[in-house]
Amino acid sequence: MFTAKVGSKADANPLAEIDEVIHEPARLNIMAQLYVLESADFLFLMRRTGLTFGNLSSHLSKLEAVGYVIMKKEFAGKKPHTMLRLTEKGRVAFRKYAHSMKRIFGDLV
């Protein structure tokens, strides 16, 4: 009897492993910036990523919704400001994403 071996969805299409939340260029940029820092505020991220305030806020909301980024209100003297940092889940997801991309492009090159 002939049986066909059915592989997993990932085996059939490794591109399915890619985290779609991180894969968007602006969010990838934000994740990369936060990955190398302990934390940063909105203004710093705006300057580093080149995004507008609204754009940055929108992408950060998406990242916060999936638990990759956490926002914490702090005070610098008497002035409040919001510090952003990657959660442990976000750092793991970023490393996993980087590993996936290396694997994909490593197979191609």
Added chain:
Amino acid sequence: MILGIIFGEDRLIGYSFIGAGVVLTIAWSLMQEGGAAQQNTLRRRFEMTEEIDLKEIERKAWTSYFEDGLWDVFFGALFLIGGIRSLTNNVWYTLLLLVPILMLPIGKKLITIPRLGHVKFGPVRKLKEAKVIAVLVISVLATLVLWVLPHSGLSLPELSISLIMAGWIAVVFGMIAYYLDFRRLFAYGLLYALSEVLWGSSVNPLDQLCKRFRGL
């Protein structure tokens, strides 16, 4: 430089080289950034899609805090005050050092941070900062030893002390520049070291120039 030549203060002349170096380096940096501005958009797109160098991202985030030029002004002020102190031979001018020492943190707080934003760097950068502090502590202790040497009965020619100081200055500035990724500091350290060599050298090419001016 003019003051140094008129009053025959070689150290002041040396410090003027540092000032010239600071101006040239900043001008060069500005020219580089202006020329690269057009390429930045394409490069950013390329970096996002082709390759992300995390070390380079961290380095650029760190060095963005040096773009304000406050550190350059700080070192320039230090060297200038040192020159004025040598010129006047008045120890009270050392109190002027408080100006750059206070200017740096105040400038960062009032000028830089409101424009750049707040950031906390990771453990790798914190380790490098700790190394800088260690280098500075060792350099202060070593400098004290070098100052005590001529008074200890040990007879050393002035040039030898100057060469030792120059070498030590070059090493300290070089290490701080390396750990802080503050590349302009390599140039400042080199010029400062050169000024020390000129100061201690009896074959000082600028000495003839000083004598000529004094003769006028």
